Amino acid sequence: MRVLHNYSLNRGPLLAAGLSFHSIFAAFAALWLGFSIGGLVLQAQPRLSNAVFEFINSAVPGLIDIGDGDGLVKASALLAAPVLSWTGAVASVGLLLTALGWLAATRAAIRTIFGLPGPRTNPLILRLQDVGHAFAFGLAVLVSAGLTLVGTRALGTFGAYFHWSATDLAARGLGLVVMFLFDTVALASLFRVLAGIPIPARRLLGGVLMGATGLGVLKVLGSRLLVASGSNPLLASFAAIIGLMIWFNLISQVILMSASWIAVGASDEGSSVGGRTGVDDRDTGPR
Numbered sequence: 001m002r003v004l005h006n007y008s009l010n011r012g013p014l015l016a017a018g019l020s021f022h023s024i025f026a027a028f029a030a031l032w033l034g035f036s037i038g039g040l041v042l043q044a045q046p047r048l049s050n051a052v053f054e055f056i057n058s059a060v061p062g063l064i065d066i067g068d069g070d071g072l073v074k075a076s077a078l079l080a081a082p083v084l085s086w087t088g089a090v091a092s093v094g095l096l097l098t099a100l101g102w103l104a105a106t107r108a109a110i111r112t113i114f115g116l117p118g119p120r121t122n123p124l125i126l127r128l129q130d131v132g133h134a135f136a137f138g139l140a141v142l143v144s145a146g147l148t149l150v151g152t153r154a155l156g157t158f159g160a161y162f163h164w165s166a167t168d169l170a171a172r173g174l175g176l177v178v179m180f181l182f183d184t185v186a187l188a189s190l191f192r193v194l195a196g197i198p199i200p201a202r203r204l205l206g207g208v209l210m211g212a213t214g215l216g217v218l219k220v221l222g223s224r225l226l227v228a229s230g231s232n233p234l235l236a237s238f239a240a241i242i243g244l245m246i247w248f249n250l251i252s253q254v255i256l257m258s259a260s261w262i263a264v265g266a267s268d269e270g271s272s273v274g275g276r277t278g279v280d281d282r283d284t285g286p287r
Contacts, residue, residue, distance in 0.1 A: 002264050003257065003260045003261050003264050004260075006113070006260045006263060006264055007113065007256065007257055007260040010112050010113050010115065010260075011112065012113060012253070012256045012257070012260065013253070015109040015112060015113070015252070015256060016109075016249055016252035016253040016256055017249060017252075018105065018109070019102070019105055019106060019109055019248070019249075019252035019255075019256075020245055020246075020248035020249035020251075020252050021245070022101060022102045022105045022106075023102060023248035023251075023252065024241070024244060024245060024248065025098050025101075025102075026098055026099045026101065026102030027060065027063065027244075027248075028073070029095035029096070029098035029099045030095075030099045030134070030138070031056075031063075031064075031073060031078060032078070032091075032095055033092055033095045033096055033099065034138045034141075035078040035079060036092060037092075037138075038138070038142065039078070039079050039080070042079060043079050047149060048145065048146060048149060049075075049079065050066070051145040051146065051148055051149035051152075052141065052142065052145040053066045053075050054066070054145070054148075054175075055141060055144060055145040055148060055175075055178075055179075056141065057071070058175065058179055058219055059179065059219065060244070060247065060248075061219075061247065062240060062243060062244065063244070064078070072240050072241075072244070096131070096134070099134055100127065100130045100131065100134065103130045103133060103134065103194060104126075104130065106190060106194065106195075106255075107119070107194050107195050107196075109252075109256060110190065110191060110194070110195040110197070110255075110256070110259045111195055111196075111197070113256050113259040113260050113263055114195075114197055114259065114262075114263045115263070116197065119196050121196070129193075130194075133189070133193065133194055136189075137186070137189075140182060140185065140186070141182075144178050144179070144181075144182045147178055148174065148175050148178045151171075151174045151178070152171045152174065152175075155170050155171050155174065156171075176216065176220070179216065179219065180212050180213075180216050183211070183212035183215045183216065184208050184209060184212040187207075187208040187211045187212060187215075187255065187258060188204060188205075188208045190255065191204060191207070191208070191258075191259065191262065192204060199262055199266065200266070200269075203262055203265050203266055203269065204262065206261075206262075206265070207258045207259070207261050207262035207265070208258065210258055210261060211254055211255060211257075211258030214254040214257070214258070215251065215254055218247075218250055218251065218254065
């Protein structure tokens with residue numbers, strides 16, 4: 001209960017709503033920018049590009065149309081995104097600033113949940129750190145998709161050799177494991193690196209594992225959630241955008257709830273990582 005109390009006291013639902021709004025623009029900006037930079041490599045590696053598309057769609061259902069007509073952005077348009085031109089360069093700068101805006105908003109939201117003020121780091125250095133964080137995130141997506149591709153092909157070879165009929169199920173399980181590890185590392189990076197909060201390793205691990213589990217459940221149920229959001233006839237004309245906003249709101253709430261869990265635990269342990277977290281009153285009930 002104290003986790004929810006801290007989350008509400010520090011305006012968690014409002015922060016999550018703001019992050020979901022930022023996420024819509026940042027997602028499209030990151031897609032265009034990422035494929036503009038990596039498109040030359042991905043065009044020559046169709047299997048890898050398909051693995052990247054599937055990985056992104058597993059994280060954000062309905063974002064990319066991989067040929068089934070179900071998606072907001074066509075995969076072919078992403079692979080053809082230009083960057084080696086003046087127009088592409090100017091567009092890339094604008095889109096990079098949009099993506100960095102999401103990182104700045106996420107940092108502020110996480111620090112607010114911890115009851116901390118904004119960081120005192122030089123704004124220019126902070127922006128450069130955000131650029132590095134953004135490119136590291138893109139590289140992590142590429143590596144995760146590559147690992148999934150290699151693992152799936154290995155399972156296919158193994159299944160064909162031993163006449164194993166459960167290859168598809170095993171490949172699905174492998175994809176979920178890779179996504180869980182990706183989410184765990186991403187959350188740890190958000191809390192420790194992006195937000196700059198010196199959280200003890202044990203407390204951080206518990207929080208990110210809980211958060212990654214919550215994100216995993218959302219992703220398993222993602223398609224059903226989005227279908228349910230589009231079943232309302234009043235929203236049918238723009239159901240995809242509404243679905244994405246609902247999705248990003250749920251993701252943002254899981255992230256901030258994990259931050260609240262860590263903040264409450266740190267307060268219980270007497271850690272000085274947070275400011276006023278709203279959990280100092282021990283009469284607010286169990287966690």
